[in-house]
Amino acid sequence: MQLTDVTLREGDQMPGREYTAEQKIDCVRALDHLGVPFIQPAFPATGEKDRTVVSELSGTTDATIVALARALERDIDAAVDAGADVVETFVSVSDRHLEHLLDASREEMLTMLTEAVDYIDERGATPHVTLADAFRTDHDDLVDVFEAVPKVPFVTLADSVGARTPATVRSSLDRLGDDVDFSRVGVHFHDDMGCGTANALAAYHAGVAKADVSVASLGERAGNSSLEEVVVACAVDLGDDLGIETDELVPACRDVLDTLDEEYGDRKAILGGEISEHESGIHTAAMLSDPATLEPFDPAAFGGERRLVFGKPTGNDGARKLLERAGLEPDDETVSSFRATLAERGPLELDEALSLASREFGD
Known part of the structure; x- marks a missing residue:
C-alpha cells in the first residue's frame, strides 16, 4: 500500500x-x-x-x-x-x-x-x-x-x-x-x-x-x-x-x-513525549531488564526516545538493577539506602540515577 x-x-x-x-x-x-x-x-x-x-x-x-x-x-x-x-x-x-x-x-x-x-x-x-x-x-x-x-x-x-x-x-x-x-x-x-x-x-x-x-x-x-x-x-x-x-x-x-504551529498532546500516540515514559516501580524494574516487556516497539526505531524516571515509586528490584548497571554488587542494606536516596532526590532520569548510584554508593 x-x-x-x-x-x-x-x-x-x-x-x-x-x-x-x-x-x-x-x-x-x-x-x-x-x-x-x-x-x-x-x-x-x-x-x-x-x-x-x-x-x-x-x-x-x-x-x-x-x-x-x-x-x-x-x-x-x-x-x-x-x-x-x-x-x-x-x-x-x-x-x-x-x-x-x-x-x-x-x-x-x-x-x-x-x-x-x-x-x-x-x-x-x-x-x-x-x-x-x-x-x-x-x-x-x-x-x-x-x-x-x-x-x-x-x-x-x-x-x-x-x-x-x-x-x-x-x-x-x-x-x-x-x-x-x-x-x-x-x-x-x-x-x-x-x-x-x-x-x-x-x-x-x-x-x-x-x-x-x-x-x-x-x-x-x-x-x-x-x-x-x-x-x-x-x-x-x-x-x-x-x-x-x-x-x-x-x-x-x-x-x-x-x-505549521500545530500542537499535539504529550500522550499523542507515536508522537507524544509521555507514551514512552515510565516511572512506576514495577515498570521501570522490568524495563531495565527488557524494554519490550512494556513497550510495543523501541521508540528509537522511529526516531523517538525512551524515558525512564526513578524516584519515590522505585522499588527494591529497580534500585538493585540500577546499582548493578552502575557496576556495583549491592546487598540489601545498600539497596534500601539507595531507594531512600532516590525518593529524596528524584525524580531522576536513567543517566542521572546511574550517576547518583556510582557517586554515592561506589567504592
Missing part, C-alpha cells in the same frame, strides 16, 4: 487555519525526505497561495505532487498551469451527496467526471479520482464509476464523514474486490468516530493500493487517518514499512507540526 499525504491540504481547510505558502513548502520537503510517495499540498483553484505552492514544488521532489480539483475545467486549468504532476478530481457519488451537495443526477455526475478526466489527459497531467461519500454508496453504483474511467490509475473511495468502522470497511471492500482491480483502489478516511487509522489498516488487509493519511490526523473536523500511526502499525505488526524512512518518522512529523 502506498501513501498520499494530505496534511497540508486538509489541515489548511480546518477552521481558523491559514498556512502560508512557505510553511506548506517546508513541510512538503520534510515529507518528501521521509519517503512519502504522493503528497497533496494544495487546491490551486482556491487562490494564488496554493498555486504558488504547487509551482514552487514542481519538478523538485521525489514525491509525486498532487493537486486537488473539482470536476471543472477552471479548477483543472489552475492545477495543471501550476505544474502539478497529478490532478485529483473529485465528485460526489452517494444519493445523499448527489441531491444535497452536487444537485445532479447520477448520469450527470458520470458525465462531469468522464469529461474532467478526459480534460486532464488533454492538458498533459495524470488524472486521479476521489469519490466523495463512497462508503455510503450502493455497490453497483461504485462499480459503474470505476467502469466509466477505466484508464485512471487510482480511484479513491472516501469515507467523507467518518461514518464507517473497520468491519464495514472490510466487508464493503471485499465485495468490491469481486468487480474492481484493487491495484487502482485508494481510500480516504475521516476520524469522526475515532476509526480513521483502524479503517486504513482494514483497507490495507483488504488489499487496496493506496491510502490518504495526515500527520497527527490533521484535517477537517476530527481529521484523517494518522500518517505516523498507520506507518508504525504496519511496520510493527505486519513487518511492512510502506516505503517510509521509519527511523526519521517521529522527528519529521514533529517538524511538520512545529512548522
Whole structure:
C-alpha cells in the first residue's frame, strides 16, 4: 500500500487555519525526505497561495505532487498551469451527496467526471479520482464509476464523514474486490468516530493500493487517518514499512507540526513525549531488564526516545538493577539506602540515577 499525504491540504481547510505558502513548502520537503510517495499540498483553484505552492514544488521532489480539483475545467486549468504532476478530481457519488451537495443526477455526475478526466489527459497531467461519500454508496453504483474511467490509475473511495468502522470497511471492500482491480483502489478516511487509522489498516488487509493519511490526523473536523500511526502499525505488526524512512518518522512529523504551529498532546500516540515514559516501580524494574516487556516497539526505531524516571515509586528490584548497571554488587542494606536516596532526590532520569548510584554508593 502506498501513501498520499494530505496534511497540508486538509489541515489548511480546518477552521481558523491559514498556512502560508512557505510553511506548506517546508513541510512538503520534510515529507518528501521521509519517503512519502504522493503528497497533496494544495487546491490551486482556491487562490494564488496554493498555486504558488504547487509551482514552487514542481519538478523538485521525489514525491509525486498532487493537486486537488473539482470536476471543472477552471479548477483543472489552475492545477495543471501550476505544474502539478497529478490532478485529483473529485465528485460526489452517494444519493445523499448527489441531491444535497452536487444537485445532479447520477448520469450527470458520470458525465462531469468522464469529461474532467478526459480534460486532464488533454492538458498533459495524470488524472486521479476521489469519490466523495463512497462508503455510503450502493455497490453497483461504485462499480459503474470505476467502469466509466477505466484508464485512471487510482480511484479513491472516501469515507467523507467518518461514518464507517473497520468491519464495514472490510466487508464493503471485499465485495468490491469481486468487480474492481484493487491495484487502482485508494481510500480516504475521516476520524469522526475515532476509526480513521483502524479503517486504513482494514483497507490495507483488504488489499487496496493506496491510502490518504495526515500527520497527527490533521484535517477537517476530527481529521484523517494518522500518517505516523498507520506507518508504525504496519511496520510493527505486519513487518511492512510502506516505503517510509521509519527511523526519521517521529522527528519529521514533529517538524511538520512545529512548522505549521500545530500542537499535539504529550500522550499523542507515536508522537507524544509521555507514551514512552515510565516511572512506576514495577515498570521501570522490568524495563531495565527488557524494554519490550512494556513497550510495543523501541521508540528509537522511529526516531523517538525512551524515558525512564526513578524516584519515590522505585522499588527494591529497580534500585538493585540500577546499582548493578552502575557496576556495583549491592546487598540489601545498600539497596534500601539507595531507594531512600532516590525518593529524596528524584525524580531522576536513567543517566542521572546511574550517576547518583556510582557517586554515592561506589567504592
